[in-house]
Structure formats: C-alpha cells, structure tokens
Amino acid sequence: GQxxxxxxxxxxxxxxxxxxxxxxxxxxxxxxxxxVAPAVRVALGEEFGLPPxxxxxxxxxAGLRKLGFDEIYDTSVCADLTVMEEAAxxxxxxxxxxxxxxxxxxxxxxxxxxxxxxxEYKHNISSCKSPMQMxxxxxxxxxESIKKVDGREMISxxxxxxxxxxxxxxxxxxKRDGVPDVDYVITTQELVLMFKEAGIVFSxxxxxxxxxxxxxxxxxxxxxxxxxxxxxxVIRRLMEDKSREAMMDISYTGIRGIEGAKEAEITLGExxxxxxxxxxxxxxxxxxxxxxxxxxxxxxxxxxACPGGCIGGAGQPYALQRNTRERSGGLYKADxxxxxxxxxxxxxxxxxxxxxxxxxxxxxxxxxxxxxxxEG
Ligand code: SF4
Numbered sequence: 001g002q003x004x005x006x007x008x009x010x011x012x013x014x015x016x017x018x019x020x021x022x023x024x025x026x027x028x029x030x031x032x033x034x035x036v037a038p039a040v041r042v043a044l045g046e047e048f049g050l051p052p053x054x055x056x057x058x059x060x061x062a063g064l065r066k067l068g069f070d071e072i073y074d075t076s077v078c079a080d081l082t083v084m085e086e087a088a089x090x091x092x093x094x095x096x097x098x099x100x101x102x103x104x105x106x107x108x109x110x111x112x113x114x115x116x117x118x119x120e121y122k123h124n125i126s127s128c129k130s131p132m133q134m135x136x137x138x139x140x141x142x143x144e145s146i147k148k149v150d151g152r153e154m155i156s157x158x159x160x161x162x163x164x165x166x167x168x169x170x171x172x173x174x175k176r177d178g179v180p181d182v183d184y185v186i187t188t189q190e191l192v193l194m195f196k197e198a199g200i201v202f203s204x205x206x207x208x209x210x211x212x213x214x215x216x217x218x219x220x221x222x223x224x225x226x227x228x229x230x231x232x233x234v235i236r237r238l239m240e241d242k243s244r245e246a247m248m249d250i251s252y253t254g255i256r257g258i259e260g261a262k263e264a265e266i267t268l269g270e271x272x273x274x275x276x277x278x279x280x281x282x283x284x285x286x287x288x289x290x291x292x293x294x295x296x297x298x299x300x301x302x303x304x305a306c307p308g309g310c311i312g313g314a315g316q317p318y319a320l321q322r323n324t325r326e327r328s329g330g331l332y333k334a335d336x337x338x339x340x341x342x343x344x345x346x347x348x349x350x351x352x353x354x355x356x357x358x359x360x361x362x363x364x365x366x367x368x369x370x371x372x373x374x375e376g
Pocket of ligand 1: 106107108109110161162163164165304305306309310311312313314
C-alpha cells in the first residue's frame with residue numbers, strides 16, 4: 001500500500017530479509033554488524049505501548065544484542081561524514097557556480113525520482129553516498145582489516161524506517177567486487193517482528209550503548225531523521241560563528257517545522273545561500289517545476305520523499321497522523337542532549353579520515369549513479 005506512494009520502483013510487495021538475517025546470526029562463520037537509522041529510535045517504542053516520540057535507542061541496542069548481532073552501530077555516525085562531504089561539495093559548487101542547486105542524496109526514493117522524471121537535473125544530485133551506504137562501505141572495509149584475526153565473513157545489516165532503502169542497498173553502484181556494502185535492510189516494523197519472534201519483552205530491556213570503534217555520533221547526525229535536519233547539520237558545519245547562540249539561531253531560520261516546503265537564507269561570508277527544504281513527493285515535484293520555470297532560485301535543496309522526512313517512512317509503525325510532531329520532537333531532544341552537536345567535532349571523524357578513509361574517500365564515500373534499476 002504505502003510503499004507504492006513513495007517507492008519509485010512501484011514495488012508493492014516489499015522484500016523481507018528476516019530469514020536471511022536469522023541465518024547469518026546463527027552461522028558461526030559470520031560476524032553480523034548492524035546499523036540503526038536515527039528515525040527508528042523515536043518510532044519503535046510505539047509498537048510496545050510507549051508514547052510516540054520516546055527515544056528507545058538504548059533499549060533497542062540491548063534488544064539487538066539479545067537477538068545475537070555481533071556489532072551494533074548508529075547510522076548517525078556516518079551522517080556526520082555525509083555532512084562533512086556534502087558541506088565541502090556545496091562550498092566547491094558555490095565557488096565554481098556549477099550544478100546548483102545542490103540536491104541532497106540521502107533519500108533513495110528522491111534520487112530515483114530525479115533520475116527517472118527529471119534526468120536533466122541528475123548532475124545536481126550530490127555525489128555523497130547516503131549515511132547508510134557510507135557506513136556499509138566503512139564496515140566492509142574495516143572487516144577486511146580484522147579478517148585475519150577474526151576469520152569470519154562480515155555481514156552488514158541496516159535497520160531503516162524505509163522500504164526504498166532495500167532497493168538502494170541492492171543497486172549495482174553499491175556493490176564492490178559483486179558484494180553489496182549493505183547485505184540486508186530490515187524495516188522498523190520487521191525489527192518489531194524479530195523481537196517478537198525471539199520472545200523479547202521490550203519493556204524489560206535495560207538500555208545499552210553502541211559499540212566501538214564507531215560508537216560516537218553528534219546531534220547533527222541524529223536530526224537527519226527529520227525534514228530540515230540535513231540542512232541544519234550542513235549549516236552548522238559551514239557557519240563561521242561557532243558560538244552556542246549562532247547554533248540556536250539556525251533553528252529559527254525557518255528550516256524546522258513540518259510545512260511541506262520551507263525556505264531559508266543563510267549568510268556565509270559575502271554570500272547569501274538560499275535553501276529549500278521539501279518533503280513529500282508532491283511538494284518536491286512542485287519545487288522542481290518552479291525551478292524549471294525559473295520562478296525560484298536556490299543553492300541547496302534538501303528533499304525527502306516521505307512526509308516529515310524519514311520519521312514518516314513507509315517502514316515505520318503505522319500511525320494515523322504518523323506522529324510527526326512527537327517523533328521529530330524526540331530527535332530534536334536527542335540533539336539538544338548531545339554533548340557533541342556539530343559533525344566536525346565528532347572525535348572519531350578526523351581519525352577516520354587519517355586512518356581507514358585515507359586515499360579512499362572517493363571510493364567509500366562517493367558514488368556516481370548509473371540509470372536507476374527497476375528491480376527490487
Ligand atoms: Fe526512505 Fe522516506 Fe527517508 Fe526517503 S524520506 S530515505 S523514502 S524513509
């Protein structure tokens with residue numbers, strides 16, 4: 001049902017990889033790593049009788065350990081990398097005045113939409129992989145370095161609010177030597193079923209922390225799950241004024257909130273940057289039409305196919321109002337409580353660049369899309 005509305009491939013039946021994930025977990029020759037997207041933590045609890053918007057990240061981590069996952073990570077760690085790369089890309093395009101507006105690329109349904117409906121804008125799509133795909137590439141790369149001691153094959157799983165992420169992970173561009181960087185995508189709803197299959201009583205779980213070496217994320221990475229979050233995170237990175245007040249001011253620029261299309265202007269040095277934040281494919285389509293007609297002009301467009309952004313994804317628990325306000329409130333609260341709120345201040349980012357990512361930034365963090373695949 002809902003998938004057809006947001007899923008550009010028109011796949012009505014959603015591929016369910018729970019059986020394959022169970023098999024990998026019970027296979028002694030496999031080490032199974034899992035990453036969890038920001039939006040999942042503020043919706044999962046609804047299925048277990050908790051109030052909408054309640055952040056259950058710690059309980060979910062504990063539950064995932066009980067299920068038997070060997071390594072558990074937070075996708076927002078790699079959202080910080082996306083911010084670093086996308087901010088650099090925006091700076092570069094602004095100085096050369098090429099391929100503007102820059103389109104965000106973390107929503108695969110939007111990327112497919114541009115490729116199929118507006119191919120003339122395909123060069124506007126950011127070359128940055130989505131946080132999920134960046135993390136998948138990093139995990140597989142990391143697995144290579146420990147394979148000698150470990151001996152096990154690494155399987156990478158992603159828990160996502162989204163059905164389109166299943167198609168994204170299966171794209172040829174995200175396979176290296178024929179092997180996908182993300183082997184299986186499980187939706188929030190499918191994770192609920194896995195907990196039930198394992199007889200886990202969610203309310204009895206004691207919160208636990210994610211694993212090292214990729215265990216620290218910033219508040220900027222967490223708000224990726226709500227419409228406007230990517231823009232806010234990128235602005236935090238680009239703003240020269242790093243004071244607390246300046247950061248608070250960003251939230252008042254108009255990029256927060258759930259209107260279908262929002263605009264903001266940010267001054268960076270001599271330049272004024274015009275930003276559009278759009279969610280829901282109908283609103284996205286309206287904005288592209290206006291750009292084509294020349295009635296609006298932007299430098300940066302954040303587009304998410306689902307209403308409210310990923311918190312309203314088709315893989316999330318169903319709710320009549322999608323609980324957009326509560327779920328987004330949950331993510332902004334997590335951001336506010338984070339000790340690190342800017343991606344560049346995440347202490348694991350710089351060591352990643354000088355270590356695992358050395359000479360591999362292009363291969364592991366960027367992508368050039370071929371034609372969209374219609375298989376799912
Ligand atoms: Fe998936 Fe929707 Fe998020 Fe796009 S906005 S990545 S389709 S959940």
